[in-house]
Amino acid sequence: MLRNLFLCLGLLSPAQVLADPPPQERQETLRNMLRDDCGACHGLTLKGGLGPALLASDLAAKSDDYLDTIQNGRKGTAMPPWKPFISEQETLWLVQTILKRH
Amino acid sequence: MIKLRLSLFLCLLVSYGAVAEYRATGDLGIVIERAKGSALIINTSQRSILAKIESLGDLSHASVVFSRDERYAFIFGRDGGLSKIDLLQDKVAKRIIQAGNSIGGAISQDGHFIAVSNYTPGGIKIFLTETLELVAEIPAEYGENKLSKVVGLVDAPNQQFVFSLFDAGEIWLVDINNPKKPEIKKFKAIGKQPYDALLSPDGRYYIAGLFGEQGLAVLDLWNPEAGVKRILPDYGKDDEKLPVYKMPHLEGWAVAGDYMLIPAIGQHEVLVIDKRTWTLVKRILVTGQPVFVMARPDGRHIWVNFAFPDNQKLQIIDAKDLTIIKSLAPGKAVLNMEFTPRGEEVWVSVRDDNQLVVYDTEIFKEIIRLPAENPSGIFFSSRAHKMGL
Numbered sequence: 001m002l003r004n005l006f007l008c009l010g011l012l013s014p015a016q017v018l019a020d021p022p023p024q025e026r027q028e029t030l031r032n033m034l035r036d037d038c039g040a041c042h043g044l045t046l047k048g049g050l051g052p053a054l055l056a057s058d059l060a061a062k063s064d065d066y067l068d069t070i071q072n073g074r075k076g077t078a079m080p081p082w083k084p085f086i087s088e089q090e091t092l093w094l095v096q097t098i099l100k101r102h
Numbered sequence: 103m104i105k106l107r108l109s110l111f112l113c114l115l116v117s118y119g120a121v122a123e124y125r126a127t128g129d130l131g132i133v134i135e136r137a138k139g140s141a142l143i144i145n146t147s148q149r150s151i152l153a154k155i156e157s158l159g160d161l162s163h164a165s166v167v168f169s170r171d172e173r174y175a176f177i178f179g180r181d182g183g184l185s186k187i188d189l190l191q192d193k194v195a196k197r198i199i200q201a202g203n204s205i206g207g208a209i210s211q212d213g214h215f216i217a218v219s220n221y222t223p224g225g226i227k228i229f230l231t232e233t234l235e236l237v238a239e240i241p242a243e244y245g246e247n248k249l250s251k252v253v254g255l256v257d258a259p260n261q262q263f264v265f266s267l268f269d270a271g272e273i274w275l276v277d278i279n280n281p282k283k284p285e286i287k288k289f290k291a292i293g294k295q296p297y298d299a300l301l302s303p304d305g306r307y308y309i310a311g312l313f314g315e316q317g318l319a320v321l322d323l324w325n326p327e328a329g330v331k332r333i334l335p336d337y338g339k340d341d342e343k344l345p346v347y348k349m350p351h352l353e354g355w356a357v358a359g360d361y362m363l364i365p366a367i368g369q370h371e372v373l374v375i376d377k378r379t380w381t382l383v384k385r386i387l388v389t390g391q392p393v394f395v396m397a398r399p400d401g402r403h404i405w406v407n408f409a410f411p412d413n414q415k416l417q418i419i420d421a422k423d424l425t426i427i428k429s430l431a432p433g434k435a436v437l438n439m440e441f442t443p444r445g446e447e448v449w450v451s452v453r454d455d456n457q458l459v460v461y462d463t464e465i466f467k468e469i470i471r472l473p474a475e476n477p478s479g480i481f482f483s484s485r486a487h488k489m490g491l
Contacts, residue, residue: 032454035137036435036453037347037348037410039162040162040163040347040348040349041349043160043162043180043203044136044137044160044161044162044163044180045160045162045180045181047160047180047181047202047203048203048221048222049162049163049180049203049205049221050221050251050253050268050297050349073345078295078297078313078346078349080345080346080347081345085411
C-alpha cells in the first residue's frame with residue numbers, strides 16, 4: 001500500500017499537481033473510501049459494477065467534469081454527491097489518483 | 103501475528119484432520135474477505151474459523167450458494183469468477199471465470215444447476231453444479247442490440263430462475279425443465295432501474311426494488327399471467343430523497359405474520375407492508391439508510407444495518423409492535439449479518455475492524471469476536487435448503 005503511494009506520488013510531475021495532497025492519514029482514508037464506498041458501485045478494483053468503470057484507460061476517452069460529478073453527484077443516475085464528506089481539494093487529489101492508476 | 107496464529111492453527115488442523123474426524127457440513131459457513139480475495143470456512147456451533155481459502159479473485163459484493171448436500175459452496179465473484187469450494191477438504195474443487203463482471207447467482211430447485219447473473223456481458227449463464235460446464239446462456243437483450251445488467255437473480259419452484267434487468271426495467275422468468283432450451287417469459291415496463299429483488303420464503307412472490315422511481319414491482323408466481331404489479335407507487339413521493347451511498351439489499355425478506363419489512367431507498371426508514379393487500383402499514387424511522395433488513399428465523403426480531411456514513415450501527419425491531427427495541431454499535435463498517443439456522447445467534451461482519459462479532463439474539467449480548475480480514479458477506483450452509491437464497 002505504502003509503496004503504491006510513493007510510486008503514485010513519484011509519477012506526478014510538478015506541472016501535473018493541481019491539488020495539494022492531503023495529509024498522509026487522510027490519503028489513507030480517501031483511498032479506503034475509493035475502494036470500499038466508491039467501490040460499492042464501481043467495483044472494488046474500479047472495473048465497474050452498477051456504476052461505470054473508473055480505470056484510467058476507461059476515463060481517458062471521456063472528458064468529464066469529475067470534480068462536479070463527485071462533489072455534486074449526477075442527476076438521473078445513482079451517483080450521489082460526496083460534498084459532505086470530501087472537500088474540493090481532496091476530490092481533485094482523488095481524481096488525479098484515479099487517472100494515474102493502471 | 104493473526105496470520106501466523108491462523109496458519110499455525112491450520113497446520114494443527116490439517117495434521118489433526120489426517121488422523122481423525124469426519125466433518126459434518128450443517129454447522130459450516132463461508133465468510134468473504136473481500137479485499138484479500140479469500141474466504142473463511144467457519145463453524146457456527148464451535149464459533150471457530152476452520153480454514154482460509156485464497157486466490158478467489160475480486161470478491162467485492164461476492165455471494166454464495168450451497169449445494170443441496172451442503173458439501174460445496176459456490177462463490178460468485180465480481181470479476182466473473184465462479185469458485186466451487188469443497189467444505190470437507192478446505193479447497194477449491196473447481197474454478198472458472200465465466201464473465202467479465204458479475205453480481206450474484208442462484209442454485210436450481212433440484213440442485214443440479216447454478217445460474218450466474220452478469221453485468222458484462224449482461225445476462226445470465228447456467229452451469230452444471232457437478233462440473234461447472236456451461237449448459238445455457240441467456241443474454242439480457244433489450245432495445246436495439248443492447249444488453250442489460252442483470253440483478254436480483256433467484257431460484258423459484260418448478261425449476262425456474264427469476265431475475266431483473268437494471269437497464270431495461272424488465273423481469274424475466276426462466277423455466278429450465280429442458281435445460282438446453284430454457285423457456286423465457288419476459289415482463290416489460292416493470293419500473294425504472296430495478297436494483298435488487300427477493301423471493302418470499304414460500305416461493306410465491308418475486309419482488310424487485312426500484313431505484314429510478316418510487317415503489318416496488320411484484321410478480322406472483324402462482325399467477326404470472328396476471329403480470330407484474332406495482333406497489334407503493336406513491337410512497338415517499340413528497341419527501342426529499344436522500345443521496346444513496348450504498349444500494350440496499352432485498353435478500354433476507356423479513357416477514358412478521360402478514361407484514362413484510364423492507365429497506366426504504368434514500369430514506370432513513372424501514373417500510374412495513376401488509377402482503378395481503380400490498381399496502382403500506384407503517385414507516386419505522388431508523389438511524390440511517392437501511393441496507394439489510396433481516397428477520398431472525400422465527401420472525402420475532404428484525405435486524406437492520408446501514409449505509410455509509412451510518413454503517414457502524416445496528417438496530418433491532420420487535421415484530422410484536424414494530425418498534426426499535428435495541429441499538430448496537432459493533433464497530434466500523436458493519437456490512438453483513440447471518441443468523442444461525444434457528445436464530446439463537448447472529449454473526450456480524452465488521453469490515454474496518456477486521457472482525458466477526460457473534461451476538462446472542464435474545465439478550466443482544468456479544469458472545470465472541472473472531473479475526474477476519476475486511477470481512478463482508480456471511481453465508482451459512484443452512485441456505486442450501488431455502489428457496490431464493
